[in-house]
Amino acid sequence: MRKEFIQKGKRKKEKGLSGGVSLKRQIKRQNFVRGRFKEDISGLAADFTSSLEADKKLAQFDIEGSLAHLKALRKANLVSEKEKKSIENGLNIIKDELDDGTFKFDKKYEDIHINIEKRLIELAPVAGAKLHTARSRNDQVCLDFRLYVKNEIKRIASVLISLRLELIKSAKANIKAFLPGYTHFQHAQPVSLAHHILAYYEMFTRDFIKLKNAYTSADFLTLGSGALAGVDFNIDRQLEATLLGFEKVSRNSMDSVSDRDFAIEFNFVLAMIVLHLSRFCEELIIWNSEEFGFIGLKDEFTTGSSIMPQKKNPDILELIRGKSGLVISNLLALFITMKALPLTYNRDMQEDKKPVMENAGVVYNSLYIFKEIIRTIKFKKSNMLLQLNDDFIYATDIVNYLVNKGIPFRYAHRIVGRLVNAAKKQNKNMSQLSLNDYKALSGYFEKDVFNLFNAEFSINSKKTYGSTALRMIKASITECEKEIENDRKFL
Ligand code: ARG
Numbered sequence: 397m398r399k400e401f402i403q404k405g406k407r408k409k410e411k412g413l414s415g416g417v418s419l420k421r422q423i424k425r426q427n428f429v430r431g432r433f434k435e436d437i438s439g440l441a442a443d444f445t446s447s448l449e450a451d452k453k454l455a456q457f458d459i460e461g462s463l464a465h466l467k468a469l470r471k472a473n474l475v476s477e478k479e480k481k482s483i484e485n486g487l488n489i490i491k492d493e494l495d496d497g498t499f500k501f502d503k504k505y506e507d508i509h510i511n512i513e514k515r516l517i518e519l520a521p522v523a524g525a526k527l528h529t530a531r532s533r534n535d536q537v538c539l540d541f542r543l544y545v546k547n548e549i550k551r552i553a554s555v556l557i558s559l560r561l562e563l564i565k566s567a568k569a570n571i572k573a574f575l576p577g578y579t580h581f582q583h584a585q586p587v588s589l590a591h592h593i594l595a596y597y598e599m600f601t602r603d604f605i606k607l608k609n610a611y612t613s614a615d616f617l618t619l620g621s622g623a624l625a626g627v628d629f630n631i632d633r634q635l636e637a638t639l640l641g642f643e644k645v646s647r648n649s650m651d652s653v654s655d656r657d658f659a660i661e662f663n664f665v666l667a668m669i670v671l672h673l674s675r676f677c678e679e680l681i682i683w684n685s686e687e688f689g690f691i692g693l694k695d696e697f698t699t700g701s702s703i704m705p706q707k708k709n710p711d712i713l714e715l716i717r718g719k720s721g722l723v724i725s726n727l728l729a730l731f732i733t734m735k736a737l738p739l740t741y742n743r744d745m746q747e748d749k750k751p752v753m754e755n756a757g758v759v760y761n762s763l764y765i766f767k768e769i770i771r772t773i774k775f776k777k778s779n780m781l782l783q784l785n786d787d788f789i790y791a792t793d794i795v796n797y798l799v800n801k802g803i804p805f806r807y808a809h810r811i812v813g814r815l816v817n818a819a820k821k822q823n824k825n826m827s828q829l830s831l832n833d834y835k836a837l838s839g840y841f842e843k844d845v846f847n848l849f850n851a852e853f854s855i856n857s858k859k860t861y862g863s864t865a866l867r868m869i870k871a872s873i874t875e876c877e878k879e880i881e882n883d884r885k886f887l
Contacts, residue, residue: 448501450749451508455494457543458508458536459487464639465531465619465631472630474530479523486519487512507746508540509533530631532623534653534741541749543640545614545662548756553607554887555760556600556669557880559767563597564876566590566770571869574851575690575780576789583789586851589775590873591864597876599672606665608886614658617642621649624740654740659752660730666755667727670720673762677713680773684710692774697765712769716762723758726751784851787825791816793848793857794826801840811838 463484470480490512493499505511510533516524567590577587617637620627626649633645646652683690693710701707729751733744791812798808814837819826827849834841847853858865862872 442503442506445506445743446503447507447746447749448503448505448511450753452501453753454508454537454540454544454749455499455512456491457540457547458512459491459494460543460640461536461539461619462487462512462527464636466527467639468619468631468633468636469526469529471632471635472530474629475523475526479526482520482523483516483527486516486524489519490515507533507537509536530622530627530629531619532621532653534623535618535621535649537746538618538653538655539640541752542614542616542618542642542658545658545752546611546641548752548760549607549611549614549662550887552666552669552756552760552763553604555763555767556604556607557883557887559763559770560597560600560604560876560880560883562767562770563593563600564873564880566773567593567597567869568873570775570777571866572852573775573777573780574784574855576783576786577864583783583786585792586784586789586854587864588855588866588869589777589780590869594869594872594876596672596676599675600669601876601879603665603669603672604883606668607662610658610661610665611886612643613661615643616646616652616658617644618646618652621646621652624650624653650740654737654742654745656730656734656745656748659748660727660734663723663727663730663752663755666759667724669759670716670723670762673766674717674720676766677717680769681710681713681717684713689779690776692776693769694772697769697772712765716766719758719762723755726755781851785825787827787849788816788819790826790848790854793854794845796857797845797848798838798840803838803840 466475466480466483466487469475470477475483490499493515499515501511502514505514513524513528516527518524570589570593573589574586575589575592576583577585577592617633617640619636620631620633637643637645646655680691680693682688684693693708693713695708697710697712698708699711701709730748733747737744794815795805795808795812798811799805803811815826815829815834818833818837819829822829827846831841831843831845834845852866855864856866858868861868
């Protein structure tokens with residue numbers, strides 16, 4: 397204390413701050429400032445280092461993990477039967493407290509693991525203090541996080557299946573609805589609306605497969621890795637894996653405590669899902685415009701304007717599209733946090749939870765709402781058909797007509813190109829040109845060329861597997877239905 401006073405005095409002199417205020421008062425004031433500063437920084441540092449806010453979502457998995465670890469401790473005779481019972485009892489009390497919201501989180505303890513352990517030791521002072529034997533928070537946190545990710549994958553996979561089912565339903569109801577297919581956002585060739593919808597089904601099916609792969613990556617038990625080098629006790633890791641539902645036990649303790657690939661993979665799939673959602677939303681927003689008028693949205697998925705009474709804005713679709721930015725950036729955040737980290741656990745890795753948890757929440761909600769939009773959307777088929785009155789969309793069919801008569805494709809393409817020019821010049825549609833206009837460009841044209849200006853005819857002219865031909869669509873719907881039945885087994 398004395399030393400401190402002397403030092404303070406010295407500093408004052410150095411800075412020449414003695415002024416009119418007495419040295420004693422200055423020191424007093426300085427002490428006051430210094431004291432506060434100290435306190436503030438320690439509070440700030442505690443907040444800064446805490447992961448409790450994100451960790452709370454790990455609580456149930458932390459208890460589950462501890463219960464399994466306890467069985468392994470018992471098997472290794474590291475706790476007595478009595479101690480095991482009292483730890484179990486304590487953990488169950490904590491579980492109830494967490495469930496009914498009476499658990500007192502203490503910010504003083506930086507994460508959920510310590511919060512739970514402190515409470516356990518309060519409830520069972522001797523036995524409780526043994527639970528952390530043969531365990532480190534390093535292997536504990538990745539255990540919890542893996543359990544969390546596996547659980548979220550199942551939840552998201554389930555809503556993804558519901559969305560895929562809605563898409564199949566919607567496709568089935570719209571096989572005979574025709575609209576322009578676009579390339580470069582220009583009329584390209586007529587397609588069935590079902591084919592367009594099923595294109596998105598394919599994207600979400602790939603996402604589903606990727607989700608299953610991410611699950612496999614998360615499906616390793618890391619307990620038994622300790623801080624990094626393994627543990628000095630005979631812990632039955634296979635028993636823990638079986639109890640916790642892990643397919644495999646991790647092979648290298650150093651990799652185990654520093655691996656977050658599973659989290660990145662999960663976030664990658666979530667980013668792909670929102671990428672697909674954002675593309676679909678964009679199309680529906682366009683289709684909902686006055687110019688297109690291809691769809692009607694249920695009121696609950698739109699909002700009015702505070703100033704323009706006529707407005708019915710597709711806000712939900714816009715928000716799903718908008719939130720996709722956050723989800724993709726969270727994938728990058730996690731990548732960048734992990735990049736260049738040396739082995740093994742580094743505290744940087746505590747930043748892994750927020751980007752994953754935030755994404756899981758946004759993606760689940762987006763999928764859920766989007767599925768409801770698809771379920772209730774109204775397709776305005778007559779407006780779609782109107783767009784096919786622009787019959788230049790059949791130009792490719794006319795080329796193929798000539799090809800079928802033996803004209804080499806490149807020449808046929810050129811002839812029809814001239815036909816398009818002739819129609820544009822006369823300010824007419826292609827079907828409004830006379831047979832003579834056609835014949836002037838190729839003697840192979842007959843009256844039947846006018847049958848080509850028909851969406852269903854054009855669509856059914858497609859022969860390949862995977863095309864928009866109605867029989868192909870029907871076949872693919874049957875395949876999709878079988879596929880989805882099989883995918884349900886994952887849930
Ligand atoms: N809260 C930490 C995290 O989320 C738990 C692991 C802490 N390990 C340590 N050595 N400080 O990463």
